[in-house]
Amino acid sequence: MKKSKTHIKVVESAKNLFWKFGIKKVTVEDICEEAGISKMTFYRNFSNKQELAKIVIQNLTEEGLANYNAIMHQEISFAEKMGKLVLLKHEQSQNVSMEFIKDLYKANDPELRNFLETHKENSYKRFFDDLLEAQKTGQIRKDIKISFIMQMLDYFSQKMVDDAFLSQYENVHDAAMEITNFFLYGLFPPDDKA
Amino acid sequence: MKKSKTHIKVVESAKNLFWKFGIKKVTVEDICEEAGISKMTFYRNFSNKQELAKIVIQNLTEEGLANYNAIMHQEISFAEKMGKLVLLKHEQSQNVSMEFIKDLYKANDPELRNFLETHKENSYKRFFDDLLEAQKTGQIRKDIKISFIMQMLDYFSQKMVDDAFLSQYENVHDAAMEITNFFLYGLFPPDDKA
DNA sequence: ATAAAAAATTACAAAAAACGTAACATTAAT
DNA sequence: ATTAATGTTACGTTTTTTGTAATTTTTTAT
Secondary structure, rough: OOOHHHHHHHHHHHHHHHHHHHHHHOOOHHHHHHOOOOHHHHHOOOHHHOOOOOOOHHHHHHHHHHHHHHHHHOOOOHHHHHHHHHHHHHHHHHHHHHHHHHHHHHHOOHHHHHHHHHHHHHHHHHHHHHHHHHHOOOOOOOOOOOOHHHHHHHHHHHHHHHHHHHHHOOOHHHHHHEEEHHHHOOOOEEEHHH | OOOOHHHHHHHHHHHHHHHOOOOOOOOOOHHHHOOOOOOOHHHHHHOHHHHHHHHHHHHHHHHHHHHHHHHHHOOOHHEEEEEEEEHHHHHHHHHOOOHHHHHHHHOOOOHHHHHHHHHHHHHHHHHHHHHHHHHHHHOOOOOHHHHHHHHHHHHHHOOOOHHHOOOOOOHHHHHHHHHHHHHHHHHOHHHHOO
């Protein structure tokens, strides 16, 4: 076997804890307790928390990519795909701890920073290309710039964490639906609208 | 004014952080950052984190009591009250961090332990008396021991965090409804059943 | 406008927590 | 039975957090 059970257990435990508390607040011994192993076995498998954090982050970005692919490769309309992406993103941002985001943001490990930067660029490019392809096959109006769509998506995800905006709706879900609908109905080719 | 704005801000911030991360994981500076004050102003208002934690816990127990009272004093049927209590309790246990519970459990401050112990006893007694009163007024079968009901409630709240149990249901809400229904239908006076 | 009060900033020593390792005991696997 | 892997204990080192003092800035009241 490639990865030992211990290895898997530790990575899973760390993933859960980092997700909830961020990286800084979680100690190696917290991880060991969660994984049900001793501190020594931890250090026999990983050199330190930093290295483990990298593995976890790599795992998480891979999962994110897998989720994206799972949606984009479904045999559903482009509109449905967009709806699912918005819901997925919102679902994740609801669960992940702000601490985790903060810790990633102020990571001073150059290798990690570089990895995150590259991943961000790749994701952006990937999504951009998929939208471009969708536009070519007539699923998005031809007279709209893809980069404009990307900017709008950025703006929408900002709105979804803006209390002043959210307070205008009964609940978060209503707000998400409003945004999604606006996004989709503005996106449909003219002949699909009626 | 009795409590300064600073005092209130700090207590609120600490409440949020403790609730999410537990007491141990949260540093005084985390609290200051959240409250938007400097460390010095913190120490001018509170002697240390321990004292603040006591205030926060006292606040939380008071809130819990207020919630309980709000439900029990409504002009609704006893069955509805029980339903609301189960939902409230479940809602809270969903949100509160396990870390917080752990930290409370292993608190070694004698004053705090005593406070928690007393509060637990009082709550228990209070609920016991309310149930007894409900039995007197015919809202609960006369041929059932109140202490037995309390034991059942304990058992039910255990079930609500038991993965083996929850996995039998589509979602947590279904499980909660199953328990609530079982609890209520077994509780109704015989002539209300049909 | 100015004096007094409150809060922020900076710096720092002391205490506590977390890290990482070594030696040895125990358990599990083959 | 032997080897490999994990657990236990203990400990020195490093890092973080704590709590305070001195000083500057901001706010409040007069």
